[in-house]
Amino acid sequence: MLLKDKVIVVSGVGPGMGQALAKIAAAEGAKVGLGARNQAFLDTVVKEIEAAGGQAIALATDVTNRAQCDALAKATEEAFGPIDGLINSAYAHGDWKTVDEADPEEFAAVFNVNCAGALRMAQACLPSLKKTKGAIVNVSTMSTVSPFPGEGAYASGKGGMNALTRHMAMDFGRFGIRVNVTRMGWIGGAPVWGHVDREVAAGRDRDEVVGEITQRIPLGIIPPEEDCAKAVLFMVSDYSKVVAGASLDVNGGQYMAP
Numbered sequence: 001m002l003l004k005d006k007v008i009v010v011s012g013v014g015p016g017m018g019q020a021l022a023k024i025a026a027a028e029g030a031k032v033g034l035g036a037r038n039q040a041f042l043d044t045v046v047k048e049i050e051a052a053g054g055q056a057i058a059l060a061t062d063v064t065n066r067a068q069c070d071a072l073a074k075a076t077e078e079a080f081g082p083i084d085g086l087i088n089s090a091y092a093h094g095d096w097k098t099v100d101e102a103d104p105e106e107f108a109a110v111f112n113v114n115c116a117g118a119l120r121m122a123q124a125c126l127p128s129l130k131k132t133k134g135a136i137v138n139v140s141t142m143s144t145v146s147p148f149p150g151e152g153a154y155a156s157g158k159g160g161m162n163a164l165t166r167h168m169a170m171d172f173g174r175f176g177i178r179v180n181v182t183r184m185g186w187i188g189g190a191p192v193w194g195h196v197d198r199e200v201a202a203g204r205d206r207d208e209v210v211g212e213i214t215q216r217i218p219l220g221i222i223p224p225e226e227d228c229a230k231a232v233l234f235m236v237s238d239y240s241k242v243v244a245g246a247s248l249d250v251n252g253g254q255y256m257a258p
Helices: 017-027 039-051 066-080 104-114 116-132 152-175 190-201 206-214 225-234
Strands: 007-011 031-036 055-060 085-088 135-141 178-184 247-250
Touching: 007 017, 007 066, 007 116, 017 031, 017 039, 017 055, 017 225, 031 039, 031 066, 039 055, 055 066, 066 116, 085 116, 104 116, 104 152, 116 135, 116 152, 135 152, 152 178, 178 225, 190 206, 225 247
Parallel strands: 007 031, 007 085, 031 055, 085 135, 135 178, 178 247
Antiparallel strands: none
């Protein structure tokens, strides 16, 4: 098992890749502490994990609130022991507006979740991570390096997270903690399939909509959510023990870093 006996905290456990990260981490042997704003949804994920033989706790967590971040870290350590890994997958998108029309105040609010939220969670988990010489993975987006119309606020916040990752890797490295970032492309999960369904409901052909996406991806598929999650989990496993300050592109080859 990739994460046998590890204790992993996952923020942003929603209907998208967050819940996949939690379930697969548990299936790979980890004990998981789950955070998101929707406690009812978190409870359903915990039940699924426990039904499959895993161990999990969940606590409603808004990453813009430091006290709630601290509470999640504390509850996880009290339940399972020192934290081995933190996955920062919480995010806010903001309005789908080009930057000439965007509201700068909304940019600030999105940054508060996407970048500052990751910092709050990292600082909350830091005392525990020092005990294990663990790992942090910040989940970012391909839009930070390959712009997509309407994602200016989202990508700017995640771009801040990209830069923060390097500073975390430098500053936390002296504690033996490694920090990396994954830049995700299209993810074949509920949010993307919901987009496809809405296009089809508006009268478009499903194959045409999917084809518009996959024609830009060398592998010719929308990367499945589970496979994307596994790439992220690799970064908290012992197989990446000497990787720090790195950016891993998870997008089927759509964007290839120089």
